[in-house]
Amino acid sequence: MTKIAMIAPTTLDDYLSTLFQQQLSDNAIKYERDITETVGIGAFDNDKLVGGVLMTRRYDHLYIARLAIDKAYRGQQLGTKLIDAAEAWARERQVLNITLSTRDYQAVGFYEKCGFKRYGKVVDLPFAGVTTVYFVKRLLD
Template sequence: MKYIVNLSPSEDDILKICRKLQEYNAAFFEIKDEPNFVISEFDEYDELIGGIVCTIVGQWLEIDFLWVKDEYRGRGLGKKLLFEAERIGMDNGCTKAFLTTMNFQAKPFYLKYGYKVVYVQKEYPIINEKYYMEKTLNYRQNIK
């Protein structure tokens, strides 16, 4: 056996280990496919002004990233992206949504749209807090 510590791993180094874990998990996990999708919003100059990246894991919609350019915040773009992602999730059998956000990010935004904090990771990575949030999905909530 050989033991190697790599303090500057390449993306490929990381992916090799991730794939091995995924192969192992596949024997026990009840689903085999975890499709991703992205919704992007562009301005009239084709500049990206907002987007959301999601993964569907069984009955869960995992919101990996949601970003809106600063000058477009507060205009409903984040809500539009979030609700469209939730609709796609529900159309694909999702009954719950999951995300994480930091204390300096969008916790009030997600609370406003029905997400609940299920766990708080304090002092992360040193002085901030990370919130793990969930929401039960249903079409009636997304009519607002």
Template sequence: MLTIPPVTLLRVYADFGRMDALLDLIMRSFAYMNGVIDPPSSAHRLTVENLREKCEAEIAIAAQEDDRLAGCVFLAERADHFYLGKLAVDPALQGRGIGRLLMQEAEAMAVAAGKPVIELQTRIELTGNQAAFARMGFVETGRTAHAGFNRPTSITLRKALR
């Protein structure tokens, strides 16, 4: 019988002592997109310093298994919703429900803050992500193009919360 250590969720603030590990987690989690999406992910522009700024400006949640960072998600507050970004799960730990746990926590935080909707964007090329978000109740509400592109590059998805 396989025993899986429990995953705990923690709020990450700008003074988080393992910001380099958080950055590494995001970079490893987004690496599969290299050469698949165009333009490249904005994750490539992250540094420890601007990740600290992101943690100050947004709600950052990390999933931790023992002492290992297992995943993270960021929520940016908007007038009528939360924008969810940089959902990342350690590639070696994917398929164990960590992403779903992070999404459930994000939804609970949105409801507690009186935000009836969570919005996110995923790239056109990432059909697996689109299907995963659809299974979680997200629906497409639009398509946008990054600057310099004459075709849609991202799909906007929203989920209405209870």
């Protein structure tokens, strides 16, 4: 008889990965590169870390999970430089799309200025009174 129960996330991730690999194989889809890698690019003032972008490439997609600049260093185009560096890194790896999300009080206008297009939003996410906005940027056609 089957049951539903809690399981260690790493154990489950390993198992689900084998199922997804089987789906690729069953559908004759070949993907020759590593499936996932996580990358960080930092912004530095001399040796002091003052901001950065954390991102994950999965297949031919890049997800920007976090981007932030120390308050004292804002207005110096560091965010734009980080986005440019992330895009350059992605293009070198033939990434097709970059996606990210931001909250309505954070960087909506910034990402629009960087060429990202809104594709959705969810009200009251991650908590009441806040809206999360979703963006995508197509790199290669």
